[in-house]
Amino acid sequence: MKVYQYDVMIIGTGIAGLSCAIKLSEKGLKVGLITREEDPLMSNTYYAQGGIVYLKKGDETFENDVMAASSNTSYLEAIHQLTLKSGQALEEILLEKAKVAFATKENGDLCYTREAAHSESRILFKGDFTGKSIQTSLLNYIKDKTIHPNIQILQAHTAIDLITPMHHGHSLNQRYGTHQVVGAYLFDQKNNQVVKAMSKMTVLATGGVGALYLHHSNSEGARGDGHAMAKRVGANLINMEFIQFHPTTFFDQSGHRRFLISEALRGEGGVLINSSGTRFMEKYHKDLELAPRDVVARAIVDETIETRHDCVYLDISHKNSDWLKERFPTIYKYGIDKGADITKHPIPVVPAAHYTCGGVATDIKGKTNVKNLYAIGEVACTGLHGANRLASTSLLEGLCWGQISAEDIIEKISNQDLYPDDLIRDWELGSVRPDTALINQDMLTLKQTMWNYVGLKRTVMRLERGEAIIKDLFYETNRFYRNAFLTDKLIGLRNAVEVSAHLIKASQRNKTSIGCFYRED
Numbered sequence: 001m002k003v004y005q006y007d008v009m010i011i012g013t014g015i016a017g018l019s020c021a022i023k024l025s026e027k028g029l030k031v032g033l034i035t036r037e038e039d040p041l042m043s044n045t046y047y048a049q050g051g052i053v054y055l056k057k058g059d060e061t062f063e064n065d066v067m068a069a070s071s072n073t074s075y076l077e078a079i080h081q082l083t084l085k086s087g088q089a090l091e092e093i094l095l096e097k098a099k100v101a102f103a104t105k106e107n108g109d110l111c112y113t114r115e116a117a118h119s120e121s122r123i124l125f126k127g128d129f130t131g132k133s134i135q136t137s138l139l140n141y142i143k144d145k146t147i148h149p150n151i152q153i154l155q156a157h158t159a160i161d162l163i164t165p166m167h168h169g170h171s172l173n174q175r176y177g178t179h180q181v182v183g184a185y186l187f188d189q190k191n192n193q194v195v196k197a198m199s200k201m202t203v204l205a206t207g208g209v210g211a212l213y214l215h216h217s218n219s220e221g222a223r224g225d226g227h228a229m230a231k232r233v234g235a236n237l238i239n240m241e242f243i244q245f246h247p248t249t250f251f252d253q254s255g256h257r258r259f260l261i262s263e264a265l266r267g268e269g270g271v272l273i274n275s276s277g278t279r280f281m282e283k284y285h286k287d288l289e290l291a292p293r294d295v296v297a298r299a300i301v302d303e304t305i306e307t308r309h310d311c312v313y314l315d316i317s318h319k320n321s322d323w324l325k326e327r328f329p330t331i332y333k334y335g336i337d338k339g340a341d342i343t344k345h346p347i348p349v350v351p352a353a354h355y356t357c358g359g360v361a362t363d364i365k366g367k368t369n370v371k372n373l374y375a376i377g378e379v380a381c382t383g384l385h386g387a388n389r390l391a392s393t394s395l396l397e398g399l400c401w402g403q404i405s406a407e408d409i410i411e412k413i414s415n416q417d418l419y420p421d422d423l424i425r426d427w428e429l430g431s432v433r434p435d436t437a438l439i440n441q442d443m444l445t446l447k448q449t450m451w452n453y454v455g456l457k458r459t460v461m462r463l464e465r466g467e468a469i470i471k472d473l474f475y476e477t478n479r480f481y482r483n484a485f486l487t488d489k490l491i492g493l494r495n496a497v498e499v500s501a502h503l504i505k506a507s508q509r510n511k512t513s514i515g516c517f518y519r520e521d
Contacts, residue, residue, distance in 0.1 A: 048131025075383025387515025
């Protein structure tokens with residue numbers, strides 16, 4: 001069996017994983033960046049439109065804004081950490097090293113915009129494709145071998161399971177040592193084989209779980225792989241019921257992934273109207289279209305029910321046409337392709353699953369409760385977002401905790417040795433060829449179940465119905481998985497079913513509507 005060896009293995013190539021890799025590489029550590037995608041550009045970071053918060057000294061309202069958006073449920077120490085360290089991380093990594101070309105004024109000064117629940121303009125952006133700009137710039141910087149000769153990117157390699165001697169060792173005696181993660185089994189999609197990747201430290205940076213839902217704004221890889229792998233080795237998952245739905249995605253029938261209509265559109269003056277042409281947010285919140293996301297998303301659902309219409313409309317056609325094309329080029333082009341010109345007419349929008357506020361529980365440095373395992377970015381939960389995330393803090397969180405976790409790893413890794421790979425069992429591939437049609441249908445069933453029963457509004461009866469369906473999928477998937485020849489889709493289905501079951505349990509335990517979690521009963 002082929003074996004890779006790293007000082008640190010990072011699973012995921014979004015802003016969190018790339019930020020972490022840069023810091024580690026600068027200290028001479030050998031880093032493995034693992035992605036299931038053929039192109040490491042593809043991540044939730046790539047699809048982020050709005051922007052990234054840039055905190056400067058003297059910003060006295062940010063911490064209050066985070067806390068208010070979360071309905072006073074955020075972890076204050078995590079907010080302090082972000083406030084203290086993120087500005088320097090942004091300047092050093094994004095501005096100085098990766099040289100991200102954020103929007104600037106004619107004099108060269110950075111432009112700032114404002115989004116929902118922010119009390120002032122503090123968000124950097126690049127048109128309406130900020131995430132794409134950041135992701136591209138970071139990857140170009142990392143791929144420069146004159147700067148980072150010790151970073152290896154493994155593309156089209158799907159992480160199957162984290163390796164622990166307790167579970168995967170040859171000897172019974174290996175069960176008695178310290179429970180620790182020593183690497184991961186990876187499925188090489190191109191060669192249809194499993195490889196071992198051994199590492200002194202392992203970092204999960206796999207993103208969220210939005211793709212568990214029928215309609216979402218994430219990459220299809222956001223199916224809970226990191227959450228499921230962490231759970232299977234004994235890491236704690238917390239706050240998983242808090243799934244933030246973005247209020248405005250383009251309403252069409254093109255597929256499960258819906259095109260995001262950035263909150264910045266509302267920040268720049270866009271207004272929501274129903275099918276009768278009536279502006280309606282004044283009925284729901286004093287901040288109108290810039291109310292917290294959960295409020296706006298539920299208001300849109302209520303309006304569609306009241307008007308018996310499939311969607312509502314977002315109107316920014318009152319703004320200057322040339323300015324709109326320059327400020328929102330991606331949204332403008334997408335609308336034109338779909339027959340909806342934002343410069344002339346309101347565009348149809350609906351909510352979609354967008355962000356996972358909970359995740360793998362970590363301390364303030366990104367460490368989980370399992371030795372040598374870290375989690376950063378959307379897969380992790382430091383408590384920063386509480387029950388609801390403040391707009392444009394997700395990219396900043398990934399950037400910041402990529403740096404924080406790297407600093408902690410650098411401090412501790414000299415005391416850690418690579419675990420001998422010959423003491424870990426090779427993976428035994430099954431012989432039963434999976435039926436792609438069955439896997440696709442099971443995943444569709446899962447997505448529909450999560451959307452209909454574990455969505456924006458949840459009830460006892462909906463959750464019970466969802467639990468019954470997911471429980472059946474869980475049994476059937478795991479029964480088949482034991483003897484199946486692996487594919488990326490089968491690995492994803494297994495993980496998605498496991499995380500969905502956990503999300504439903506978390507929703508059943510929580511009886512209180514708060515933040516983006518809403519119990520209709």
